[in-house]
Amino acid sequence: MKEPISQDIKELQNLTEQHRPVLERAIQALHERTFFSQYPEHPSPAVYGEGADQAGLEKYQSLLGKPYEELLQSGAEGWAGQEESPYNQENLGITYPTFSVDTLVARGQAAFHVWRKLSPLERATILIESLERMKARFYEIAHATMHTTGQAFMMSFQASGPHAADRALEAIAAGYEEQTRFPEHQVWEKPMGKFNLKLNKSWKAVPKGLGLVVGCSTFPTWNTVPGMYASLVTGNPVIVKPHPKGVLPIAIVIAELQKVLVEYGLDPNICQLAVDPDDRLITKDLAEHEAIKLIDYTGGTSFGNYLEDLKGKTVFTEKAGVNSIILDSVEDLDKVVQNLAFSLTLYSGQMCTAPQNFFIPANGITVAGEQMPYEEVVAKLAEAVKGLVNNPKAGPHVLGAIQNPLTQQRVQDLEKGNGRSVLSTCDVANPGFANARICTPVIYEVEAAEKDLYSQELFGPIALIIKTKNTQESIQLAQEMAMQHGAISCGAYTTDPAVKEEIMDQMGLAGTPVSFNLTGGIYVNQNASFSDFHVTGGNPAGNASFTNPEFVIKRFTWVGFREPAAN
Amino acid sequence: MKEPISQDIKELQNLTEQHRPVLERAIQALHERTFFSQYPEHPSPAVYGEGADQAGLEKYQSLLGKPYEELLQSGAEGWAGQEESPYNQENLGITYPTFSVDTLVARGQAAFHVWRKLSPLERATILIESLERMKARFYEIAHATMHTTGQAFMMSFQASGPHAADRALEAIAAGYEEQTRFPEHQVWEKPMGKFNLKLNKSWKAVPKGLGLVVGCSTFPTWNTVPGMYASLVTGNPVIVKPHPKGVLPIAIVIAELQKVLVEYGLDPNICQLAVDPDDRLITKDLAEHEAIKLIDYTGGTSFGNYLEDLKGKTVFTEKAGVNSIILDSVEDLDKVVQNLAFSLTLYSGQMCTAPQNFFIPANGITVAGEQMPYEEVVAKLAEAVKGLVNNPKAGPHVLGAIQNPLTQQRVQDLEKGNGRSVLSTCDVANPGFANARICTPVIYEVEAAEKDLYSQELFGPIALIIKTKNTQESIQLAQEMAMQHGAISCGAYTTDPAVKEEIMDQMGLAGTPVSFNLTGGIYVNQNASFSDFHVTGGNPAGNASFTNPEFVIKRFTWVGFREPAAN
Known part of the structure; x- marks a missing residue:
């Protein structure tokens, strides 16, 4: 556990000023619901740089057949990896560090007491910065997505890169807004006839605790980042448990976030990647652990129903539907x-x-x-x-x-x-x-x-x-x-x-x-960030929606404090 | 089922203009969290009229020993009543109409398709009007509360009258605000290079369905009206199941609301009172009925836990705590x-x-x-x-x-x-x-x-x-x-x-x-509407809070619609 030092906080203030306009624009977009995108969906050299595509491909290829060593989670207890490309039906040969459930939970709990003490604005700042770092790796993430999910290149780029980053920003914006909807401090003064009763009051949005985010194999970043960033912005550290067949795209995102955390003097275990050992799935052990308070899940219905029925957890699901x-x-x-x-x-x-x-x-x-x-x-x-x-x-x-x-x-x-x-x-x-x-x-x-x-x-x-x-x-x-x-x-x-x-x-x-009556270039499958709510939460296909207010407010508790004030 | 006719709607518009300032003031108060009260807590003749106390007492006394015939729910299937005054330990002798669970649910479901089609503003208007009518009966409700709960007169007046009405208004304001946080209609226009993709979009806050509100014996209106009004303002009809020992105070409130509904051409079964027959409690039958989508409950922990564990329901509880x-x-x-x-x-x-x-x-x-x-x-x-x-x-x-x-x-x-x-x-x-x-x-x-x-x-x-x-x-x-x-x-x-x-x-x-450090005239037991959240929802004492956004947004679903627009 590492507490931020004063110089880090000064730097964080500078970063806040840099990202505040994005945050405010995103909140505005949430409520206008007109077209808005912070991360352009077209893989254009004008936006992402000349040669970025080729560099991303090469970077992706350089990761194949090796241990993935970019994460800042120390002391791997094992290594595992079983990803396979639907394009050549061969194993990617990448292994990831694995950790026991106890290690993951203990680190997450320690990180909680660092992360929860930052203000919502400080957390939003760190998280937006991580999306900026992610942006620089969209091509690499696209190739990683292509060779884990089977998506064609264009969808891989858009869904795992800009669309995912926009959905993450949406969750950050919604979470920040909800945590600032009530005053931090207020004087309450009640007229009692001859005198006034006067209280100093304050309110805190208290995070619920450790979050678990369970990813799926077809959209390894798009379906993971909303819950991950929603829990994080509301002060809850997360353990991200990717699908064993779709790890690399989200590993890159988490590595970038961990680097930002460490740069600002924070514990990288605020966001941990939890890959299953090859011989054992750990999702149930994690989900049932009493320290896990929040669960985000995308996947099949029966496992989703099992998670929804766990006691003492706040669970957000996207399961199957019949469209x-x-x-x-x-x-x-x-x-x-x-x-x-x-x-x-x-x-x-x-x-x-x-x-x-x-x-x-x-x-x-x-x-x-x-x-x-x-x-x-x-x-x-x-x-x-x-x-x-x-x-x-x-x-x-x-x-x-x-x-x-x-x-x-x-x-x-x-x-x-x-x-x-x-x-x-x-x-x-x-x-x-x-x-x-x-x-x-x-x-x-x-x-x-x-x-x-x-x-x-x-x-x-x-x-x-x-x-x-x-x-x-x-x-x-x-x-x-x-x-x-x-x-x-x-x-x-x-x-x-x-x-x-x-x-x-x-x-x-x-x-x-x-x-x-859709015709032409817009399809029923497509949902736009900041405009279309994805899943409503109102039928058995899932109980959560990207990103309505419910998706973020259930991650924290409003608690009030009061004390008599001098008259 | 009765649809409002055009003349009723015109009258409703007039009423809306009358109550809109109250609604707006209440929303402002929710966010400022300074002192605000719409219904003065002091039983002063200046506010409530000369002789109102004596008239309220007499009205209360006139109800004793008789069937309570003020409700507009027709065709009683039985009569029941077992209230007893803690002040003289005698039965009040009042009986209330009883209805089978099937009758209650069928009427509630029919009423749903009327009530859900009103706008949030129309619903808020009707509901605020019902509080104004309730205000005229605060003294009567106070005596009814005293002789069911054992509260002293002053607490009976304040808790069941103005404080309850303020909490109800709080729920109305919060519910109205949440339903209007996203646009009803918007044009979404995405630049695609040579052309724009343009969609007309709209969003609806769709109510979840029939609500059940289970009251307690000690605060028969104060603990009932927040859930009741929160469900109603978000378009869900409610069945209010009072504690068998604390019916009269809430019966008066419901009778007043039913009168307003009928005056504006609406179905009185939008809010039904469901008294248990003397020989059988009906709460479980109601709660387990698949048509019941929302449950609000105040009472003991074990029954509260049973309700929270029911499948397919959104449940709001206030149970026991150790303070x-x-x-x-x-x-x-x-x-x-x-x-x-x-x-x-x-x-x-x-x-x-x-x-x-x-x-x-x-x-x-x-x-x-x-x-x-x-x-x-x-x-x-x-x-x-x-x-x-x-x-x-x-x-x-x-x-x-x-x-x-x-x-x-x-x-x-x-x-x-x-x-x-x-x-x-x-x-x-x-x-x-x-x-x-x-x-x-x-x-x-x-x-x-x-x-x-x-x-x-x-x-x-x-x-x-x-x-x-x-x-x-x-x-x-x-x-x-x-x-x-x-x-x-x-x-x-x-x-x-x-x-x-x-x-x-x-x-x-x-x-x-x-x-x-409370001393003097303010006590740890007291929570102020529009300022203190009552129960946080963040520990086993209850999962709901009067009135944070979660208390209202879980009662409806955001659903979006879209269609290509002419360029």
Whole structure:
């Protein structure tokens, strides 16, 4: 445990002045919800420097096959690593220091009493500085993400780099704002007739304690940094337990944060990386440890439910969902199916926001005022997907690769299952990686009555067309799926204002955001930081939202103090 | 289910203009946390009208021995009532309409689809109007409170009338503010180089559904209205299940609210009173019903824990706590013990904020710079209590009466228990009520090592003096009690700034507010609306706080909608 010394604090004040405008701009953005991004999403040399791409690639390559030694957590108790690239299906050969649960917790607890004593502004300053350092490594993080998640390069860059950093800044801004919504000190003076009762009062936002952040394999930084930075800005040290298959991208982020902490005289264990030893997963041991007060989790439903049920913890989850598309009426069906085909194909359906259930009335939909038969709509969607995946200039770069062999297996197993196949999977070659694990989307048709076939998440490039009696039934089923099984996104196509109103009302009750009539360059899978809340917390897909006030205020306790004041 | 008609909406707009300044003033007060009260606490004819006291008493008396027919819930399925006055130990003879759980839930669900469609401002307006109507009945509510809870008249008036109405307004203001923190509509425009992506976006605060509010016997309105109004302002209808021994005060409040709802064309079942049939308690059936999404509860720990563990509910609790007084150093011990004696005696220790555990170092405390022996400090405290309870002009009016015979029993049973008695209970006559159930405070001494004797709430007029090694041990034990068994208040006396800092730090970590060096007319038991958060939510005494943002935002879900906009 290291207390900051006075010179460090002076330097921290300088840094605060430097980052305060960013913090204030971010808070403003949270409330305006217009477009705002602190970290440009385009990998442009003008922003990120000439040659940064190549340098990032080389830096990434230099890390392969070695122990990762950049973290400032001392005294490794072991080394472990089992990451594998979906692009060449080979082990990255990187090992990370491992620590026992007791070591991690003891260090975290010691760090708590340093970190909690900084002001919210001081913490926000340190954290924003860490994002600036992260920015300098976006390319390297992008390659690390590509070769752990299977995302194509552009998504790897954007999702793990600027989009993640924006979401982290969002959490910092929200946490800072909430901790400063009540006065630090106030004089309370109550008129009692002949005299006044006068008290000096003060209030503190007291952090809850040690946080655990459990990452997932498909978005190792994007889904980790909101909880990590939300706990940190509110004064809680964190232990980040990445998915064993997706460590490097977040290890780089944590290494940068640890360097900033040490530079300002603080304990690097304020943010620890906790990699599982190869022979043993440690998430449950960590989660159940009584010192762990906060848990952030992204991953499967059953483990998420187990975490939510732990006693004495504040738990934030993003689990699985069944996302719906409701087709009622459109102006230009070609544009619609192109948009939907992209959403289905993007990262091979491995996004939590990817659509799965497409509800189409049995008598078809209205296209530019004319009724188009159901079969034709289905055929057009299948054609659009086929066209996209077989376009050599687009297909491989949209599809990326499959992170987990089980996802590929799931697609294959479906062929033995129920439903009528509309589109089979096919082989597509990736021009850069001959041995990439690739699997194009499949589409199956099912009846509305066959609920067991479509009432669970089929993670991966799998779409189900559900034939309904009419749009009313489509809405009712989409709502039911969201309420009972969770949903993170919903797309709806209608030209009828009354139907639109009804969908907003019914899906709103199911805690599901709706994108209407998307065509062109914006997709149901995409959520913008500072504008779109990601997951609502209002259905079984997750109990937390990036970043509504609840996501930060549950991490601390308002405590008041008072004492008589001289009259 | 009744939808508001257009004329009602016009009238509602007029009412909104009338109440908007109150709403805005209340939001300002929430953030300033200086003294603010909308409802004057002094029962003064200048404020409440000449003769209002006598009229309120007569109105109360006119209700005795009859069915209570003022509620607008139609078609009673039965009648029940078992209230008894602690002042004469006789049944009030009032019966209330009862309804099956199915009826209550069905009506609540129908009302949901009316109430949720009003805007937050419309709901806040209706609710503030109900408080204005409640204000006209403060005296009547005071007598009803006196004869159900045993509170003395002044506390009955203040706690159940103006203080409760202020806490209700606080919840309305906080709920309104949180629902309006993000824009209803916004244009989001993202520069894409040659063109802009442009979306119309909107956000809704979607209420969670039906709320259940479970009241307690000692503060039937004060502890009920925060949850009730917090759920209502955020669009959730409520079913209020009062304690069978404390119905009338809240029945009057609900009757007034129902009248306002009907006047503005709304369904009175937006707020239902649910009295238990005499032969069967219905709280569990209600709480476990899947339609109930929100639960507010004040009462014992084991039932509170059961509610907190229910799946699929958002639960707000205030349970039991073990409140500490830490004595380290004082300027004027006489003033201190008078203050503490009052806190112990007030409503015979039946307040959730009443102190129980008094930590005093074995070598005594510093009084005006001189060391005073432990025994002398204890003796002075006991003398002060004796002096207060035996003062015929003060004692009976501070003590009130004992709500529950079990509380009296607990005091008597202690005599057979452990610890050395410092002060026994005694008989005090109430000048107005010869048959009042009265029990003056008892004080026992225990050793710091005898943790099992002081690590639970001993509800009622019971104080334990715990002899510690030193103030450090006092602080450590007070913190441990709060962390493990909960605490709602803490009083500390020290003239040493370093000790004060240490107490703030340690009790802050235990989520316990601290009042320092109180003497004169302000007591550790008292919490001011709009300034003191009541319960922090940060220890086992309860998971909710009146009224921090968490108390309201967990009652709704932010859901976003978006659609391409014309460029």
